Amino acid sequence: MQRHLIVQIFLPSFLKICTGADWCYQSQHTCATPCNGPEKWYHANKDCEGRAQSPINIVHRKTLPDERLTPFQFRKYQDSFRGLIKNNGHSVQVNVPHQPYVIGGDLETPYKVVQFHLHWGKNGGPGSEHTIDGEQYPMELHIVHMNEEYSKLEDALKDPIGVAVLGFFYEESLSANRKYDPVVRALQTIMTTGANTTLVSVSLEQLIPPQQNLTNYYRYKGSLTTPGCTESVIWTVFEKPIPLSRDQVEQLVNPTSCWPVV
Template sequence: YSQLQCNHTCTGPELWGLVSQTCNGRSQSPVNIVTRKVLPDERLTPFHFTGYKETFYGSLINNGHSVQLNLPSSIQIKGGNLVDEYKAIQFHLHWGKDGGLGSEHTIDGEKFPMEVQYVIIKEYDSLAEASKDSTGVAVLGFSFRYLESESANEKYDHLISALKYISQPSKLYLLKNDNNLLFTLHIETKYFRYKGSLTTPDCAEAVVWTLFESTIPLSRNQLTAFSQLLFYDGQKMVNNYRPVQPLNGREVYYSSGQLALVSWPFPLQYKAP
């Protein structure tokens, strides 16, 4: 499986540079974070979210290389030493095969079963336009871990049960977000920050990355559902992650780790700090 459609002239991420030269750049993502080398940064304060309480219908789509939920731009994010206020546009996920390892980022070489990435942009009209600004895009990334018990994380049932409606590319399902899916949680603002890129072509180096240290628990059956229920070009959608890229001297920063009480418009759950 390749994340890229290129009329069979290429097979995977190692050849993306033939499609977009930027994919061979020196500030590419994802990366492996070496925790003993990160630099503490007191400017990495809690995030503030507004506009997330409204009921809305988000378009859940199979975009050919992932599952994506489009979010309303009324959801605004600031803080966290971001240079401006950003608006949400979508989240998507990366996973392995049959519940195996499939995160994009790794921590001290450890890979996780899945990674969700919330894409937010400055006040531009599109991701493509925001990508022309070196800090035009920000991504909030969260890794998943295996639940220790056989029980499922019920907060994700609504999303996972909708996957069967978008099994093929271009299929769309309207997923309702209302107060039944909103809940209050402690986001641990222990997170990593670095400057990088989009992880699919054209690999624009315009992303302020935030990777949260806490992880989201899902059962193996829940994780397996993504590679079992989603298809592209007649094949199961598996291993839709880009391998880690060289840091090339980039610094990775680490937050001060205060706690902020917020809500988020789709179910995320964290282990206790």
């Protein structure tokens, strides 16, 4: 059982997309509408010049085992729900209408789920936001939680430890992960910015590895990975990846240039 506290944080590696908003990812140059790329995100929000920005490259040899980082307990993660899934022009986000939560993991109080979203690369190529020893995975899942004392995410973001995000990598597998079929089908219908649909009968438990495989993880204090870049996030990045077949990864990618990709 290994859980690691990250003791050195590197400058973030920024990712993604095409949008008409006032900020965008590095691939914006493929779109006609100009906007502020990662190197100018501070124009969108001054907090993006902070010194604890996410994502980071996690260098394993520079981490330390930490006995305070106990295994998480995932409550109500097994409950199925219907949630709105939306292409917001920067990512694909699913709002979670009920309140699963996590405890443990050196979190002082329970943190309840607000939403989850995905990040991926072009044509199944590298697309994770975090990297391990410089290795970038095809995709990354972020499950966003806020301290149970808050009812709004914007209020939780004002607290230095108000938000906890669980990050999971994806890896290519030989067989399809059928638990992801509802997500893959839904994404095929929301390929344009602003499009949304209902994700039916899914649970958070089915989207992540079994709990017994989630005892190894990395922990650091960081930020939101997009403007406002608020440095109020307790990050947990799990070592065990989520398997998806090559075909499933490819189905998640829209061939048009303005789908959220690296």
